[in-house]
Amino acid sequence: MARPCGRGAAIATSVTLSDVAAEAGVSIATASRALAGKPRVSQEMIVRVREVAAKLGYRVNPVARALREGSSRLIGMIVPVIGIPFFARLVDAIEDELNRSGYELLLADSHGFVEEENRRLQVFRDRRVDGIIVIPSDRKASGPVLRSVSAEIPLVEVDRATAKPLADFVGVDNEVGMRLIIEHLRDRQVKTLGYAGGDDASSNGVERFASVQRLAGDNDISVTSAFRSEYSIAAGAAAADALLASGVLPDAIVAGSDQIAVGLIARLREHGFEVPRDTLVTGFDGGELADVFWPTLTTAVQPVSAIAADAVSFLVSRINEGEGAFRRNLLAPELQIGASTTR
Amino acid sequence: MARPCGRGAAIATSVTLSDVAAEAGVSIATASRALAGKPRVSQEMIVRVREVAAKLGYRVNPVARALREGSSRLIGMIVPVIGIPFFARLVDAIEDELNRSGYELLLADSHGFVEEENRRLQVFRDRRVDGIIVIPSDRKASGPVLRSVSAEIPLVEVDRATAKPLADFVGVDNEVGMRLIIEHLRDRQVKTLGYAGGDDASSNGVERFASVQRLAGDNDISVTSAFRSEYSIAAGAAAADALLASGVLPDAIVAGSDQIAVGLIARLREHGFEVPRDTLVTGFDGGELADVFWPTLTTAVQPVSAIAADAVSFLVSRINEGEGAFRRNLLAPELQIGASTTR
DNA sequence: CTGAAAGCGCTTACAG
DNA sequence: CTGAAAGCGCTTACAG
Numbered sequence: 001m002a003r004p005c006g007r008g009a010a011i012a013t014s015v016t017l018s019d020v021a022a023e024a025g026v027s028i029a030t031a032s033r034a035l036a037g038k039p040r041v042s043q044e045m046i047v048r049v050r051e052v053a054a055k056l057g058y059r060v061n062p063v064a065r066a067l068r069e070g071s072s073r074l075i076g077m078i079v080p081v082i083g084i085p086f087f088a089r090l091v092d093a094i095e096d097e098l099n100r101s102g103y104e105l106l107l108a109d110s111h112g113f114v115e116e117e118n119r120r121l122q123v124f125r126d127r128r129v130d131g132i133i134v135i136p137s138d139r140k141a142s143g144p145v146l147r148s149v150s151a152e153i154p155l156v157e158v159d160r161a162t163a164k165p166l167a168d169f170v171g172v173d174n175e176v177g178m179r180l181i182i183e184h185l186r187d188r189q190v191k192t193l194g195y196a197g198g199d200d201a202s203s204n205g206v207e208r209f210a211s212v213q214r215l216a217g218d219n220d221i222s223v224t225s226a227f228r229s230e231y232s233i234a235a236g237a238a239a240a241d242a243l244l245a246s247g248v249l250p251d252a253i254v255a256g257s258d259q260i261a262v263g264l265i266a267r268l269r270e271h272g273f274e275v276p277r278d279t280l281v282t283g284f285d286g287g288e289l290a291d292v293f294w295p296t297l298t299t300a301v302q303p304v305s306a307i308a309a310d311a312v313s314f315l316v317s318r319i320n321e322g323e324g325a326f327r328r329n330l331l332a333p334e335l336q337i338g339a340s341t342t343r
Numbered sequence: 344m345a346r347p348c349g350r351g352a353a354i355a356t357s358v359t360l361s362d363v364a365a366e367a368g369v370s371i372a373t374a375s376r377a378l379a380g381k382p383r384v385s386q387e388m389i390v391r392v393r394e395v396a397a398k399l400g401y402r403v404n405p406v407a408r409a410l411r412e413g414s415s416r417l418i419g420m421i422v423p424v425i426g427i428p429f430f431a432r433l434v435d436a437i438e439d440e441l442n443r444s445g446y447e448l449l450l451a452d453s454h455g456f457v458e459e460e461n462r463r464l465q466v467f468r469d470r471r472v473d474g475i476i477v478i479p480s481d482r483k484a485s486g487p488v489l490r491s492v493s494a495e496i497p498l499v500e501v502d503r504a505t506a507k508p509l510a511d512f513v514g515v516d517n518e519v520g521m522r523l524i525i526e527h528l529r530d531r532q533v534k535t536l537g538y539a540g541g542d543d544a545s546s547n548g549v550e551r552f553a554s555v556q557r558l559a560g561d562n563d564i565s566v567t568s569a570f571r572s573e574y575s576i577a578a579g580a581a582a583a584d585a586l587l588a589s590g591v592l593p594d595a596i597v598a599g600s601d602q603i604a605v606g607l608i609a610r611l612r613e614h615g616f617e618v619p620r621d622t623l624v625t626g627f628d629g630g631e632l633a634d635v636f637w638p639t640l641t642t643a644v645q646p647v648s649a650i651a652a653d654a655v656s657f658l659v660s661r662i663n664e665g666e667g668a669f670r671r672n673l674l675a676p677e678l679q680i681g682a683s684t685t686r
Numbered sequence: 687c688t689g690a691a692a693g694c695g696c697t698t699a700c701a702g
Numbered sequence: 703c704t705g706a707a708a709g710c711g712c713t714t715a716c717a718g
Contacts, residue, residue: 016695027705032697042703059469063415064695066406067710082435083631088426092452104466107450109435123447126402233635266637288426292576294609359711370689375713383687407711410694 015058024052035060066128075103075315076124077133080112084231084259086285086302087135090159093308094133101316103130112201114141121149131155131315138201139163154318158311161203165326168318170311173330174204177300178211180335181254181282184298186219188280188341190251195226196239196264197256208256208284224250231256236263244271249279252341258283258290261297265340280341286333295339303331358401367395378403409471418658419449419467420476421460427574427602429628429645430478433502436651437476444659446473455544457484464492472496474658481544482506497661501654504546508669511661513654516673517547520643521554523678524597524625527641529562531623531684533594538569539582539607540599551599551627567593574599579606587614592622595684601626601633604640608683623684629676638682646674 021031026049033041034049035058052058066072075098079087095105106129110117117137124132131154136142140163147166149155156168185193195212198205205228216223225246227239236259243249243264255261261283265275275281275295283290286301310329318324364374369392376384377392378401395401409415418441422430438448449472453460460480467475474497479485483506490509492498499511528536538555541548548571559566568589570582579602586592587610598604604626608618618624618638626633629644653672661667 014695017697018695028696029698029706030704033704036697038698040703045703059465061410061471061695062469063406063409063471064710065697067404067410067694067712068696068698070710072406082425083428083431085426085428085431088428088431091450092425095450095452104470105450107434107438107448109438122402126405127447128404128406233631237635263635266635269637288576292580292606292609294612357711360713361711371712372690372714373688376688379713381714385687388687404711407694408713410696410710411712411714413694 014061015056017058017060020049020053020056020058023056024049070128071130072128073103074106074127074129075131075133076106076108076120076127076129078108078110078117078120078137079135080110080137082107082109085287085289086231086257086259086304087159089287089304090135090308093304094158094312097308097312101312110137112137114138114145117142118145121145125149125153129153131319133158133311133315135159136162136202139203139206154315154322156311156315156318158307159204161328163203165328168314168327168329170307170314170329170331171204172300172302172307173332174207175211176330177284177333178208178254179215180300180333181284181298182212182215182219182221184335184337184341185252185254185280185282186221188252188343190221190280192224192250192252193221194239194243194250194253194279195223195228195256196236196243196253196260197226197228198231198260199228205256212254224248228256231259233259233263233266236260236265237267238263240264240267240271244268244273249273252280252282254282256284258285258287258293258297258299261299261340262289262293265293265295275340276343280343282341284333286336290336290338295342297336297338298341299336299338300333301336302333306331357404358399360401360403363392363396363399363401366399367392413471414473415471416446417449417470417472418446418474418476419451419463419470419472421451421453421463422478423453423455423480425450425452428630428632429574429600429602429647430502432630432647433478433651436647437501437655440651440655444655453480455480457481457488460485461488464488468492468496474498474662476501476654476658478502479505479545482546482549497658497665499654499658499661501650502547504671506546508671511657511670511672513650513657513672513674514547515643515645515650516675517550518554519673520627520676521551521597522558523643523676524627524641525555525558525562525564527678527680527684528595528597528623528625529564531595531686533564533623535567535593535595536564537586537593537596537622538566538571538599539579539586539596539603540569540571541574541603542571548599555597567591571599574602576602576606576609579603579608580610581606583607583610583614587611587616592616595623595625597625599627601628601630601636601640601642604642604683605632605636608636608638618683619686623686625684627676629679633679633681638685640679640681641684642679642681643676644679645676649674 021028034046108120150167161169229235283297283299290297364371377389451463493510504512572578626640626642633640
């Protein structure tokens with residue numbers, strides 16, 4: 001009853017290279033070369049061995065290969081919180097991209113703590129991962145350990161860069177994103193603006209805030225308040241509280257993420273203020289939430305697939321070609337206009 | 344400049360067991376036993392070897408150990424979509440739990456496709472994972488391959504069960520959850536009810552709908568409409584469209600997840616209908632969204648940590664103790680009352 | 687209690 | 703072009 005049905009037969013228990021070699025009547029060395037498509041094996045040998053391997057359902061044991069080659073075809077990835085939708089989308093995209101290149105993803109969540117991040121990096125080393133993709137938990141505190149790991153194992157930073165460059169980086173172009181947003185708000189006659197974004201723990205927090213300040217100035221918009229904390233819905237609600245406590249609502253509020261924007265709008269609504277009626281709000285990221293929340297969000301849509309593709313391609317080229325100057329790849333987001341800035 | 348700083352020294356490149364043995368002046372066999380705390384090693388040997396190992400920064404090579412022991416201390420997990428917040432929370436909780444038991448998480452996303460799920464299961468086998476945690480993409484179609492994999496590798500189903508039991512299962516008690524919700528609505532004088540939930544692809548889709556139908560009947564509430572699709576915000580919006588097209592709004596709408604509820608409420612609002620003014624809405628899952636969305640959601644809060652803890656404990660006991668009857672562990676959710684049902 | 691040796695499954699010089 | 707052998711780093715019978 002619990003016996004595997006016909007289909008289960010295809011999934012046999014551990015057919016080994018020596019089984020294939022025996023069945024094909026060759027040495028395991030030849031079998032290995034034929035399977036790997038190495039030079040110096042006759043064409044007929046290749047055909048024969050592969051047929052036998054297929055018949056037996058042979059699959060190379062990645063553990064043995066890893067021990068022998070010192071390479072596991074495993075890539076470790078560390079995210080601060082998998083629960084943030086943007087990170088989840090990024091992980092998803094990176095996982096796809098990795099599979100396409102023949103790698104598997106070992107995922108770890110640092111919960112935003114540098115110590116945990118370091119512990120996980122250590123485990124990745126132990127596991128002989130071929131490369132590491134990291135969204136650093138802190139642009140400064142993450143530096144030292146990332147640097148030393150990066151000296152040994154190909155590593156790429158994604159979405160967030162450490163303060164001092166220590167590896168390749170791929171992320172969104174915050175400058176471009178905020179320019180699209182600020183110029184859009186300027187066209188909407190916005191004169192005063194509040195900011196609700198991430199703190200200095202991440203490069204995005206730093207860059208988005210700096211861009212907003214500068215671009216607002218360039219466009220004769222004054223930044224009347226700034227609240228900076230995490231990238232969560234709750235932080236958005238807290239930003240709304242701070243704003244409400246201050247007594248005046250600016251013409252618009254620029255949020256550092258869609259999550260923040262949503263928390264902000266929801267809390268404002270609780271207090272009787274409607275968006276976009278009473279103030280305009282913009283987000284950052286783009287995704288399902290931005291499309292279905294009401295009001296739909298005006299936001300800078302992150303090029304998630306492109307970020308994932310470039311991050312993996314950087315990593316793979318580091319793995320294969322090794323050294324070289326650190327690359328820094330900034331990908332432009334696109335402005336998506338929603339109801340949150342449309343009166 | 345790119346040279347690792349002092350700290351990097353602690354992370355040396357591959358100190359091997361034979362390095363430790365040499366330094367301690369013993370055989371690698373003894374070194375291995377001392378480190379593993381096996382019996383038949385003198386206490387002083389244990390102390391000496393461990394000191395040397397610590398001094399040298401030795402860390403066992405999990406790849407070599409895996410090859411030798413046929414066990415990788417790796418657990419594979421397959422989720423349908425990491426982008427659904429509830430799954431993200433579950434993955435997070437399970438990862439923590441796994442680490443606590445000394446396992447690492449190999450994560451794969453099936454994107455809801457059985458073929459992809461099967462492919463990933465195959466890769467897990469190849470990697471010699473010690474166990475598998477799966478949220479099946481389809482209660483029926485996922486069955487055959489899961490069954491044959493489960494015959495070889497300890498496996499536990501989590502959150503969603505396949506139609507025929509083929510492994511241990513841990514998930515929320517849908518019956519209890521819907522009872523809490525329906526009785527709450529009954530107390531709110533609800534007489535007619537619409538349902539917007541998941542389709543029959545998941546056990547939750549089946550069970551939640553069945554529970555609602557039966558419990559509504561028991562409480563003199565008539566189910567006037569049912570829309571069943573995915574567990575996404577977009578599906579919630581589509582459900583709202585269907586409801587609006589039908590021309591009448593029931594007293595309340597029971598959603599199969601918070602995502603659905605949020606999409607539903609947002610779309611209703613676009614059309615001028617307010618919750619809870621025009622109809623009550625309930626969700627299912629509980630999490631940040633339920634708390635910060637406006638109106639806050641009345642929802643059945645999933646015992647995520649308990650589910651994760653039990654799933655891992657089931658898996659670990661299967662790994663260590665092996666065979667035994669399939670267990671089915673249903674954990675009760677709690678009712679959280681929000682503004683979406685409070686007039 | 688300790689050590690020499692075998693072996694997990696693979697790949698790759700090294701001979702032939 | 704093919705095979706015998708070494709070796710990746712570990713653990714565990716098997717002797718002593």
